[in-house]
Amino acid sequence: MSIEKRMLARELKxxxxxxxxxxxxxxxxxxxxxxxxxxxxxDSVLLADIGSAMIWVATLLALLLNTEHLFQSDFxxxxxxxxxxxxxxxxxxxGLKLIVHWLFHVVPLICITPIAGLMLSVPTxxxxxxxxxLVVATPALTCFSGLGAALTLGSSRSGILxxxxxxxxxxxxxxLAAGVLIRATDGSEILPLMALLGAFSLVAATLVPIAVSxxxxxxIGGSN
Amino acid sequence: xxxxxxxSLMAFLAxxxxxxxxxxxxxxxxxxxxxxxxVNLRQHRQAIRLVKRQLEREETHES
Amino acid sequence: xxWRWFHxxxxxxxxxxxxxxxxxxxxxxxxxxxxxxxLWGLGFAPVDYQQGNSYRIIYxxxxxxxxxxxxxxxxxxxAVVLFVWKMxxxxxxxxxxxxxxxxxxxxxxxxxxxxxxxxWGTYWVWDARLTSMLILGFLYLGLIGLRAAIQDPxxxxxxxxxxVLVGVVNLPIIKYSVEWWNTLHQPASLKxxxxxxxxASMWMPLLVNILGYYIAAAYLVLGSMRAIVxxxxxxxxxxxxxxxxx
Numbered sequence: 001m002s003i004e005k006r007m008l009a010r011e012l013k014x015x016x017x018x019x020x021x022x023x024x025x026x027x028x029x030x031x032x033x034x035x036x037x038x039x040x041x042x043d044s045v046l047l048a049d050i051g052s053a054m055i056w057v058a059t060l061l062a063l064l065l066n067t068e069h070l071f072q073s074d075f076x077x078x079x080x081x082x083x084x085x086x087x088x089x090x091x092x093x094x095g096l097k098l099i100v101h102w103l104f105h106v107v108p109l110i111c112i113t114p115i116a117g118l119m120l121s122v123p124t125x126x127x128x129x130x131x132x133x134l135v136v137a138t139p140a141l142t143c144f145s146g147l148g149a150a151l152t153l154g155s156s157r158s159g160i161l162x163x164x165x166x167x168x169x170x171x172x173x174x175x176l177a178a179g180v181l182i183r184a185t186d187g188s189e190i191l192p193l194m195a196l197l198g199a200f201s202l203v204a205a206t207l208v209p210i211a212v213s214x215x216x217x218x219x220i221g222g223s224n
Numbered sequence: 225x226x227x228x229x230x231x232s233l234m235a236f237l238a239x240x241x242x243x244x245x246x247x248x249x250x251x252x253x254x255x256x257x258x259x260x261x262x263v264n265l266r267q268h269r270q271a272i273r274l275v276k277r278q279l280e281r282e283e284t285h286e287s
Numbered sequence: 288x289x290w291r292w293f294h295x296x297x298x299x300x301x302x303x304x305x306x307x308x309x310x311x312x313x314x315x316x317x318x319x320x321x322x323x324x325x326l327w328g329l330g331f332a333p334v335d336y337q338q339g340n341s342y343r344i345i346y347x348x349x350x351x352x353x354x355x356x357x358x359x360x361x362x363x364x365x366a367v368v369l370f371v372w373k374m375x376x377x378x379x380x381x382x383x384x385x386x387x388x389x390x391x392x393x394x395x396x397x398x399x400x401x402x403x404x405x406x407w408g409t410y411w412v413w414d415a416r417l418t419s420m421l422i423l424g425f426l427y428l429g430l431i432g433l434r435a436a437i438q439d440p441x442x443x444x445x446x447x448x449x450x451v452l453v454g455v456v457n458l459p460i461i462k463y464s465v466e467w468w469n470t471l472h473q474p475a476s477l478k479x480x481x482x483x484x485x486x487a488s489m490w491m492p493l494l495v496n497i498l499g500y501y502i503a504a505a506y507l508v509l510g511s512m513r514a515i516v517x518x519x520x521x522x523x524x525x526x527x528x529x530x531x532x533x
Contacts, residue, residue, distance in 0.1 A: 165429035242341035264510035
């Protein structure tokens with residue numbers, strides 16, 4: 001069996017063994033969304049106004065918290081060390097791991113955002129735009145938070161440092177997505193901005209795994 | 225070109241109507257620059273003290 | 288620039304011995320420039336017809352804000368030197384600049400906010416400059432936090448190096464997107480310092496202050512670097528000799 005197939009099989013097994021890891025971020029998202037009207041007001045017009053932005057922020061947080069310990073179990077199982085000796089570039093394996101993580105852990109998250117949208121009275125066309133921005137932007141966000149996870153891999157008591165370190169880098173993506181949502185609310189053309197968002201996401205998804213693999217190499221081998 | 229813009233020293237310190245804004249900023253700047261200088265000095269002294277202690281320990285081991 | 292000069296920077300000892308002198312020179316120079324520049328700006332630059340005397344904050348705010356950003360770029364240069372030439376001093380510089388950079392960022396934010404009160408009526412506005420500066424502050428914090436979390440100094444240096452390089456590539460993107468974000472919501476963008484023309488009597492003290500804060504930053508970074516070098520090289524014989532002599 002090829003290396004990639006073996007990796008996919010392992011990830012499938014892990015995901016099946018720990019369904020909670022997939023469910024808990026979705027649960028977190030719904031909790032946060034429920035807090036919003038409680039903290040604000042049940043007025044559906046007001047909620048519709050800020051709803052899409054709140055869903056974006058909540059999804060972002062859920063994604064971050066979920067990806068924070070991405071490499072931890074592979075690290076403690078010794079799997080990461082094995083990667084260094086496999087016949088593939090480390091960045092490729094890292095990219096694969098990130099894609100699979102996105103598929104199994106982030107996509108389910110995106111799938112329940114329509115329910116959140118319903119609860120916050122988000123209009124349908126904005127909701128569709130929201131889903132599109134999430135699908136396009138989350139791969140890049142996953143890569144960036146993977147970098148945070150890799151950088152803090154060695155340190156024992158870093159807490160949410162991986163999250164803190166990466167969040168400022170999300171700003172361009174968040175702003176671009178917000179721009180799309182504003183256009184969607186106005187009813188104007190969203191395609192050019194979506195294309196820009198997609199381009200940024202693609203570049204990030206291609207380049208960031210290289211930085212992630214450098215960070216992993218650093219934290220496994222110690223200083224060399 | 226260089227003329228003092230205020231009638232008196234008191235007017236300078238008051239800098240009406242914005243003195244309460246301008247002066248605290250400069251004082252904060254002074255505090256931060258001074259604070260950083262002090263922190264660096266302290267760090268330096270601590271590092272030297274650490275080495276001294278190490279040296280003393282080595283000497284007592286030898287003797 | 289001979290290679291010998293360059294390779295001397297590989298020696299922490301050489302640096303430590305020279306840096307003391309450089310630090311002294313920078314310290315006095317910065318003090319003179321800042322006292323002269325600040326008094327000039329505070330007392331002798333003409334009153335602004337729109338903002339009155341509150342604009343005098345720019346003589347601190349603008350240099351400090353500029354330096355906060357320049358120092359991040361300097362850290363990126365240090366990271367490149369660290370990875371390409373494996374120079375330990377580059378990592379020491381990175382560590383020293385991070386704390387000073389954060390302090391300057393905070394000072395820039397506070398001075399900007401205080402300036403905002405008489406000018407716009409509130410202490411905080413989400414304008415492009417302040418928002419970018421806030422994010423820069425978070426980037427600095429992340430670097431300092433990451434360094435503190437990793438025990439081995441060489442490892443910590445390389446991890447911070449990776450983070451700085453990723454950050455520096457993102458920084459222009461962040462700034463650009465924040466400016467764009469601002470125009471989305473405030474068509475009449477509020478600019479804190481841009482004036483069509485600033486008379487020489489106003490920008491000359493600004494230049495003096497920019498130079499002064501630049502050299503002050505160098506003074507602070509050099510001081511911090513010397514302290515860090517002693518700490519890291521404490522097992523080296525030259526350090527023991529130095530301390531023993533003192």
